[in-house]
Amino acid sequence: MPVVKADLQACQGYANCVVGATDYFDLDDDGIVVLLKTEVPEADRSRVTEAARSCPVSALVVEN
């Protein structure tokens, strides 16, 4: 199953990912992304990839 990975060093807390897929991404108190789940079923793939690509600092990737 594809998985989503986050680069916590790169994350700047813009929250685009949270707006894109609120069931996969959240922010912690310091404004750093939190992955609510990492496995991405095929049905969610396009939506979560779109959310990952909306990250302005490319901190997120969906990998096979």
Next chain:
Amino acid sequence: MNTTTVIVGSSIGGVRAAQSLRLEGYEGEIILVGEDPELPYDKPPLSKSVLAGKAEESSIRLLTREQAEDAGIQLLLGHAATGIDVAGNLLQLQDHEPVRFDHLVIATGASARPSPWGQRPGIHVLRSLDDARKLRTNLLKGGTLAVIGAGFIGAEAAATARSLGLEVTVIDPLPIPMSRIFNPEIGHWFGDLHRNNGVTTIFGTGVESIDGEQGSFTLRLTNGANVEAATVLVGIGAVPNDAWLGASGLLVDNGVVLDEYCRAVDAPHIYGVGDVARWRHEKHGEDIRIEHWTNAVEQAACVAYNITHPQSPRAYTPVEYVWSDQHDWKIQVVGRVGGNAEHIIIGHPELHGRFAALYTTDGVNLRGAAIVNWPKALLACRRGMGTGVTIQELREKLEPLLDPQPLAAS
């Protein structure tokens, strides 16, 4: 049947449109045309980490040749589009034969408004990677940087130049900076932010002329004063790259004019995304054009969806979002803010190091927010804009998070 989608403009809007088409399962040909011979790159870091020298140029690539090949995206870079034969489905290019398309996506973005005070070495604008390289080279020579325009890009470049140890003077004809976007109280805080970080600010005064040469310019101001500078950055806004559409017959009015599905009003197989696109925002009930990164990405996704779902297109009704990094402030603006709209401010920059200004038009519901250094507030506002939230609900949620606590609720 194999169809071809041609995308004009190889920056964030164009690249994301191509990638989103593939994500939507588009199987036709995709040709990405760009005037810039550089591989596609991202722009926000150009006034921030790239200008500061903290990020490598390679880190802002949006698409490598390999990624393009893997995704079946043909790159046609270094050729400007010069016109469209709308009836014949042909895109005309400089130094290249015309390219046929079934769908065309216009993503030619915007250019920095050119300096009206002459254009010569040492007088910079900041839009492309090449602009950033040239500006950085001159900043590294030292001396004072004069920035004309205290908007987002001017302010960010000023902050970056300070971080490089330069003396910086920012000049803006508006008496209160950013007051086209924010209400005066917040505008004043922006002025304080610059001054607290050692920037000299001259507000409410325009520039009459720039004399001298690189290394020793004299800016003559409308109030009679002179400012000496080694380097000048002109940051007075952007203009959409729509002149090449002139002879196409497409409706152009400060951007290419699109319907609510982001299709050209007079040619439904031609779409627009990003800084060049003026589309009908159904919820706002007006045609708008937005020069922000997230808009280009979201609009590209919407256009890709509409190309691949012609029977059930989606109207594009985003909540505006932009961020800006200036000195130690991370500024984020959600929805529609400013002007004279009624607002409340939670937190204070000096007391708390963070604040959120919440705007409303009906006195109850959140219509937009400006947030500085406060991730929790950002998230609450971005979520709330989607689901509908009142500014009182947000106040009750956010105020208890402040330290020290506000003395008396107003």
